[in-house]
Amino acid sequence: MSDIKLYSGPLSMFGAKAQIAALEKRIDVAVIMVPFEMKALYEPKHPDVLRINPKRQVPVLIHSGPWGDLEIFDSTQIFEYLEDLMPQPPLWPANPVERARARLLELKSDEVYFPHIIKLMGLQQTPDDPAAITARAGAAAFYEELEILLGDGRDWLTGTAFSYADIAFYMAQIFGDRMGAPIPASHRYLLAWRSRMGQRTSVRQVAGAMARYLLGENRRVPDFMKALLG
Ligand SMILES: N[C@@H](CCC(=O)N[C@@H](CS)C(=O)NCC(=O)O)C(=O)O
Structure with a gap:
């Protein structure tokens, strides 16, 4: 134990x-x-x-x-x-500036992006409600910000190394997709990042279990999550 x-x-x-x-x-x-x-x-x-x-x-x-x-x-x-x-492997960048940026991104994922998704949770039956439209626009603005970030050729949100910021946003965007605010198909860098995330053993194990739970409850499972099964 x-x-x-x-x-x-x-x-x-x-x-x-x-x-x-x-x-x-x-x-x-x-x-x-x-x-x-x-x-x-x-x-x-x-x-x-x-x-x-x-x-x-x-x-x-x-x-x-x-x-x-x-x-x-x-x-x-x-x-x-x-x-x-357990300092190894580090999941925050070593450089103080990069580290501060990574921490800010992790915070924004939880506290700027995710509140829009929480809002959508209560508006599933009324997607045309102005509050739902505003929430989807808020999520879209964050997707745009990350798409621009990843467009500089980096593999992970904070640069060349995988970090806590990647973990936070990967989990948050699962709920964004489920609540009607998916990453747009036009955001190819962000979608490629999500595929990379889906190849990590840790992500497959944890998000895969979540996908199995949703299937067991007859809830919709986003296609990118289905790919984590098996
Ligand atoms: N800021 C907190 C948020 C925790 C949170 O919202 N937990 C949810 C489950 S994902 C919860 O326990 N909700 C039950 C409730 O708020 O009553 C964190 O990062 O851990």
Whole structure:
């Protein structure tokens, strides 16, 4: 049994971020899927999640050792802890400027792009609602920004090395696609980046499990996710 427990959910994009990072770093983590159901979502919440996270959300991580139990929450906080715990392979660039840019991109993915997608989650039955149109436009602006970034020949969002920013946006855009704001076919650099992401073992394992869960619930699975199966 691992000393590290990660509480996540079968459709938690934030939990999946932490899980992918641990796999990339080959850190042994026991993933605990909290109760989750399509209608009730995370209710009732797992008692450990309630105890540790005042925001009552997954992911939560517990690392037990001689120091007692380290208990933390939030996917970005977990990224930082995993980076300190296991510096190799680095998932932030070494150069301070590049590192700051990577951190900003990871934040923008979670806190600028993803809120548009959350908005769309509540507007699935009314796609022509002005709020849905605004949310899709917000997502499109972020796709455009990343397409321009990748157009300089880089393989990964922050340059030549794969980083936490790639993990964050890959997971977020899965939900963008599912909620009616897919990456446009014209964004060939971004789509090529997504294919590269889909070749990573960590991504196939975690996003592939999410695709299987969606299939089991008779939900639509984006084609690029189907390619992760098998
Ligand atoms: N900023 C947080 C967001 C966490 C979050 O939104 N978690 C969702 C699942 S993906 C959750 O637990 N939702 C249940 C709720 O908010 O009640 C992070 O990066 O971990």
